Amino acid sequence: MSWYLRTLGFGVVAAAISLGLIAARLGDGVRHVIFGQPLWLLLLPIPLAAMGLRAWLAPRPATMHFTRKRSLDRIGGGFATYLADLPDGLRLGAVLVLIVACARPQSTRLSERIEHEGIDIAIALDLSESMKNDDLRPDRLTAAKLVIDDFVARRHDDRVALVVFGTNASTIAPLTMDHGVLRNLIAQLRLGVIDGTQTAIGAGLGVALNRLEDSPAASKIIVLLTDGVHNADGVDPDSVAQKAAERGVIIYTVLMGRQASGAASIDPGQLERLASATGGYAYLAEDVGELQTSFQDLLNKLERSEIEGEQIRAELFGWLLWPVLLLLMLDIGLRTTRLRRFP
Numbered sequence: 001m002s003w004y005l006r007t008l009g010f011g012v013v014a015a016a017i018s019l020g021l022i023a024a025r026l027g028d029g030v031r032h033v034i035f036g037q038p039l040w041l042l043l044l045p046i047p048l049a050a051m052g053l054r055a056w057l058a059p060r061p062a063t064m065h066f067t068r069k070r071s072l073d074r075i076g077g078g079f080a081t082y083l084a085d086l087p088d089g090l091r092l093g094a095v096l097v098l099i100v101a102c103a104r105p106q107s108t109r110l111s112e113r114i115e116h117e118g119i120d121i122a123i124a125l126d127l128s129e130s131m132k133n134d135d136l137r138p139d140r141l142t143a144a145k146l147v148i149d150d151f152v153a154r155r156h157d158d159r160v161a162l163v164v165f166g167t168n169a170s171t172i173a174p175l176t177m178d179h180g181v182l183r184n185l186i187a188q189l190r191l192g193v194i195d196g197t198q199t200a201i202g203a204g205l206g207v208a209l210n211r212l213e214d215s216p217a218a219s220k221i222i223v224l225l226t227d228g229v230h231n232a233d234g235v236d237p238d239s240v241a242q243k244a245a246e247r248g249v250i251i252y253t254v255l256m257g258r259q260a261s262g263a264a265s266i267d268p269g270q271l272e273r274l275a276s277a278t279g280g281y282a283y284l285a286e287d288v289g290e291l292q293t294s295f296q297d298l299l300n301k302l303e304r305s306e307i308e309g310e311q312i313r314a315e316l317f318g319w320l321l322w323p324v325l326l327l328l329m330l331d332i333g334l335r336t337t338r339l340r341r342f343p
Contacts, residue, residue: 004055008048010089015096018323022316033316036104043102047095087331094327101320108314119302120175120217122161122208123148126226126256127189129166129196133227135258136288141191143288144225144256147295149186151223152179154299161211162186165204166196167232174211199228202235205251205274209244220249221302224274227257229267237270241277252280252301254294258287 035041125144136143152160159175160182172189173182205224212220222244230237244251253271268284275282281301285291 004051006085007051007088007092010086011092011096014090014093014327015100018093018097018320018327019100022319022323025319032108034106034108036106036315038103040099040103043099044096047092047099051092087334090327090331090334094324094331097320097327098324101317101324105316105320106314107316118157118159118217119155119219119221120159120161120212120215121155121221121223121302122163122175122211123151124163124165124169124204124208124222124224125189126199126201126204126228127164127166127191127194127196128199128226128228129191130199130227130257131196132191133257135286136256136291140227140256141189143291145186145189147291148225149183151295151299152183152186155179155302158302159215159217161208163204163208163211164189164194165200165207166194167198167200168194168234169200169203169207170194171207171211175215198232199226199230200232200234201226201228201230201270202237202240203232205237205240205244206235209240209247209249212247212249219302220247222249222251223298224251224253224271225256226253226271227255229270237274238277241274245278249278250280251275251278252283252298254283254285254291256285256291 125148127141131139131141131144133140156179159177160173160179161175162172162182162185164170164172172185176182201224204226205222208222208224212222241251251274253275255268255271268282272282274280281298283290283294283297285294
């Protein structure tokens with residue numbers, strides 16, 4: 001039985017090393033391996049069972065493997081004596097790998113061309129005077145700029161536009177992939193660049209929607225950040241949200257800052273209506289932590305979709321024949337030289 005265990009160990013290790021080397025050679029581009037004829041794998045236990053039956057029914061005779069003293073001295077004692085069963089293990093490993101090869105393993109990988117479907121995003125930022133409030137440290141506008149900057153930095157494959165609004169609305173940057181320039185523009189935003197005495201949410205949404213009008217992207221998003229309620233003349237925010245829904249544009253709203261109970265300067269319900277009308281979501285951020293969490297959740301919701309290239313399959317049968325051949329050659333070489341047996 002000791003012969004069986006040693007041979008089994010050598011065989012399994014030889015097969016595992018062979019298959020491992022093939023897997024390493026294939027590289028990281030392989031997504032997974034499938035078998036064209038998986039029923040062949042049912043034969044794997046047969047050589048193992050045959051060896052066990054042989055060891056049980058016909059134990060190996062206690063013959064001396066080496067009839068000459070110098071041969072025995074050359075092999076030496078200790079661990080080296082266990083190598084006498086290595087050729088049997090190599091042969092077993094070759095049989096196991098050959099069975100795996102007959103199961104027709106196939107690697108699947110993608111073609112070199114992988115296309116990504118980017119998202120076009122228009123950010124509408126409130127620049128009304130209340131954005132100087134310091135309940136979000138150091139103030140609401142600075143906190144908003146920091147999370148917007150981080151958001152833009154993480155949207156590598158998306159075009160982003162920036163719109164600001166107070167009493168009226170203005171485009172700071174049209175849709176662009178030049179995120180470096182856009183982040184510089186975000187850093188330079190200050191209160192006072194537009195009239196901030198009122199909050200024209202409708203105008204901000206309208207200009208942001210116009211920035212997406214000619215977008216060919218399958219996914220179009222508006223992210224609205226404000227700390228107040230629409231209180232300016234002009235475009236009604238709900239009508240803009242309806243137009244956005246008709247065009248397939250999704251609106252996400254973020255209401256920033258701590259609001260006093262019953263305060264007339266806010267209307268959370270309106271922001272919820274704007275978002276829900278388009279299938280978006282309304283966030284409430286009363287501190288910097290909640291603001292960051294809101295944008296992190298938004299990032300998760302906007303994970304880019306991926307259009308994969310053509311899947312390519314490659315037959316691995318030929319690859320596995322090489323280790324089979326190598327194991328058999330080592331088996332023959334050891335049997336006829338250093339580990340030769342003399343019956």
